[in-house]
Each structure stands twice: as C-alpha cells, then as structure tokens.
Amino acid sequence: MVSKTRMGRVAGGLERELSAILRELKDPRIGFVSITGVEVSPDLRHARVFVSVLGGPETEAATMEGLRRSQGYIRGEVTRRLRLRLAPELEWVPDHSIERGVRIAKLIRDVREAEERAHEGKEAVARVLRAARSFLIAVHVRPDGDAVGSALALGLALERAGRRVRFLVDGGIPRNLAWLPGADRFEPPAALDEAPEAAVLLDCGDLERVGQVRPLLDQAQEVVNIDHHPSNTRFGSTRWLEPSAAAVGEQVLDLLDELGLELDERVATALFASIASDTGGFRYANTRAETLERAARLVRAGAKPAEISRRLWEERPLSSLRLLSRTLESLEVAAGGAYAWVRVPRAALEAAGAAEEEVEGLVNYPRTLQGVEVAALFQEASLEGRPAVRVSLRSNRWLDVARVAARFGGGGHARAAGCTVPGALDEVVRRVGQAVEEELAAGPESGGEEA
Numbered sequence: 001m002v003s004k005t006r007m008g009r010v011a012g013g014l015e016r017e018l019s020a021i022l023r024e025l026k027d028p029r030i031g032f033v034s035i036t037g038v039e040v041s042p043d044l045r046h047a048r049v050f051v052s053v054l055g056g057p058e059t060e061a062a063t064m065e066g067l068r069r070s071q072g073y074i075r076g077e078v079t080r081r082l083r084l085r086l087a088p089e090l091e092w093v094p095d096h097s098i099e100r101g102v103r104i105a106k107l108i109r110d111v112r113e114a115e116e117r118a119h120e121g122k123e124a125v126a127r128v129l130r131a132a133r134s135f136l137i138a139v140h141v142r143p144d145g146d147a148v149g150s151a152l153a154l155g156l157a158l159e160r161a162g163r164r165v166r167f168l169v170d171g172g173i174p175r176n177l178a179w180l181p182g183a184d185r186f187e188p189p190a191a192l193d194e195a196p197e198a199a200v201l202l203d204c205g206d207l208e209r210v211g212q213v214r215p216l217l218d219q220a221q222e223v224v225n226i227d228h229h230p231s232n233t234r235f236g237s238t239r240w241l242e243p244s245a246a247a248v249g250e251q252v253l254d255l256l257d258e259l260g261l262e263l264d265e266r267v268a269t270a271l272f273a274s275i276a277s278d279t280g281g282f283r284y285a286n287t288r289a290e291t292l293e294r295a296a297r298l299v300r301a302g303a304k305p306a307e308i309s310r311r312l313w314e315e316r317p318l319s320s321l322r323l324l325s326r327t328l329e330s331l332e333v334a335a336g337g338a339y340a341w342v343r344v345p346r347a348a349l350e351a352a353g354a355a356e357e358e359v360e361g362l363v364n365y366p367r368t369l370q371g372v373e374v375a376a377l378f379q380e381a382s383l384e385g386r387p388a389v390r391v392s393l394r395s396n397r398w399l400d401v402a403r404v405a406a407r408f409g410g411g412g413h414a415r416a417a418g419c420t421v422p423g424a425l426d427e428v429v430r431r432v433g434q435a436v437e438e439e440l441a442a443g444p445e446s447g448g449e450e451a
C-alpha cells in the first residue's frame, strides 16, 4: 500500500504522459481522444483511464478497440517515461459524464483562447506588418490628430521599408491636420485595383466608425486593429489593444522599434502630433513619464513641438473664433457648478460660416470653468435622415464619461467620450444632462479615482 499523495502523483503523471503518448500515436484506429481522468489503485497495479472520444458511438468503439490493441506499446512507454518498475494495468473507460463533458468544453475553450492570444499584442501585429507587402491604412470619419498622425507615421515608415501603402478616409482630413507630412495621400474610399494583403485601422474603437471604407476591408487577407480605446469592439484578425497608451501614436512608435524601422523627421512629426493631440498638448491625465520620454525621442528625431502645436491649435480661421463666440454665449451650468455645457445648433455654424470640423475641441471651454467636473457639447446633427444630436463629453478628475456615453449607445475613454443621440436638441440636452447629474450624485467610488 502507498500513501494517497503518491497515488495522486502517479495518477497525475499517468494522465500527463498518456495524453502525450496518445497525441504522438498516429494510429488510424484511434480517433480524437482526450484523457479526462485517471484513477490508480492503492497498490499502483491498476489504473482506470477515463477517455472521451470526439465523434459518434462507432468512432468511440473503434478508438477503444485501438487503445486496447496498443496496450503493450503504451504501457512500455509509460514505464519508461515515468521510470516505474512495473507499469499499471490500464483499463480504458469511455467517459460520458456531464462533469467530464464540462472539462472537455473547458479544454476546447483553452485551445481557442490560446489561438486568440496568438493574434493579439504588439508582437502579433509586428509579424503581420513584417510579412505583408501591400497595405491599406484607414482611419475613422472625422479623424482627430491621433488617428491621422499615427496612420501617417506607420504608413510612411512601411513605405520607406519598401511596402506599397494606400491611405483611406471617408470624408477627408480636417483642415488643422492637412499640413501633416503625407496628409495629401489620404484618398476617399473607391474600388481597389489590387486587393491589399493587410488593412490596418488605427485609433478606431468600432468598425462602424470607418464609414464607406468598411466594404473595402473585406478584400484584405488580414485586418489589423491597433487601438487604445477601452471600448474597442475587438474586430479584426490581429489586434493590439493598449488602453494604457495615451495615444495610438505611442503604440506605433513601439511597433516601429519592434520592426527595427528608424524614425525620420516626417514620421517623428506625425507621431508627435498624434501624442500631442490626445494628451491636449501633454496636459491631460493620460500623460505619463513614458509619454514624455517617447516625445523626447521624437523631438530628437526632428519633430518641432512649437511649430506642431501652433499648426494644430493656433492657426484658426476667423469662422472658428466666430463659432467659439456664439458657442460660449450658450454656456449653462448645473449640479452646483459641477456640470457645464454648450450647444451648437446648425444655425450657429451657418451664422459663423464654419465647417462641421470646427466644432472639434470646443467642448474643452466649458471644461475649463472652475469647479466643473463634467463638460458637454451638444451639436445638432442627423442620423439616417432624422434629427439627432452629437454629444461630446469630458471630465476633469473622477467621473467616467464613457459610462454616460454608453447609456446612449456611445463610448470612449473615462475622461473623453461621445455618442450620437436621436432626438431634438432640447430633448437630448435634458436627457443627457439628467444622466450626468445622476452619475455626479453617485459620487466617486472609494479612493484613487484621479486618472
């Protein structure tokens, strides 16, 4: 007789080695079989081996027969691998129990998850970028500086490495980004003469956001999703999702390092613009030491911070300042000063002679009001031909505005989020305002909310 511990150890060893032996055994009589458990007798002379066979009763019968016939070989291998003096007699028992079935489901899930992981992360994305010869690089509609900057940086670097690259955007590039090196390369979606080997989407949390680029993606062998939105829908065949990154530009810089591609002035400028955009000029809470370290590298590689900042934020047309003036006129405050919002009705755009894109960033004005935690901007828009309101939300210290946006079918980051809500301007202002006030009333959860 031996101790329970030794019995357990032998059973565990048997289970492991038998699984390995069965995998190596290329016997046509033995189907897809998994060992679901092993019981060893106290004298270690007998072992009941529970097996589950994938397939119908006939496959199972054939497999059981195959196992019995291979008994001699299998026992020999077990003796050798486990260094036993005498291998136990093996009794093969088909396993149909529910508990074992659950274990099989778990095994299958583990295999699937391992497969998923192989297509996830920086190295996985780098593998695809290294292998593909032709690329389609796309950003979402109304792209911001992070989307355009990170897309240009990656595309231009790949091009320098001898790849073919096309840049796509539905609806054009905003004026304040049109100066970026290579920005004129962006084309509207149109039929492709050549199917790209890989399509790469940057800073795009949801495939619905690319507009008419969407059908073109189906032609690519691989769709790569590089993003930092916590609400990313995990689309694509390979993805690298990094919510801790301040900007996708940070991820692209790391990717270029991984690929061994050197920075030049154009790539550095595009990346600096990307990171500066998403950190509000390195002022927001997402600015980490690593962010500034990366920015320093970009400056050494030729990015000019003052010039980039001026072109991003300080070369505004007269229409923009006129729109700003009208927008500030609409400022309202509630929740004891913790919530401030502005409205941009269609008439305000028309009166100022401003384009849609000039609304971008105006939400930051109510955010700067002393005592404000949440700021919102409500812009009159339309959704499938019906009246709707585009809502931009920002928070200063603790409130998760992505949660507010999610209530209305939107998403984003904890400090910057948005949604498009069907309905008239006044009604949406009221409904979203109510949601914001509820979240404010709930207060910050315990500690460490500054992020």
Ligand SMILES: [Mn+2]
Binding pocket: 146, 147, 203, 228, 246, 247, 248, 278
């Ligand atoms: Mn971004």
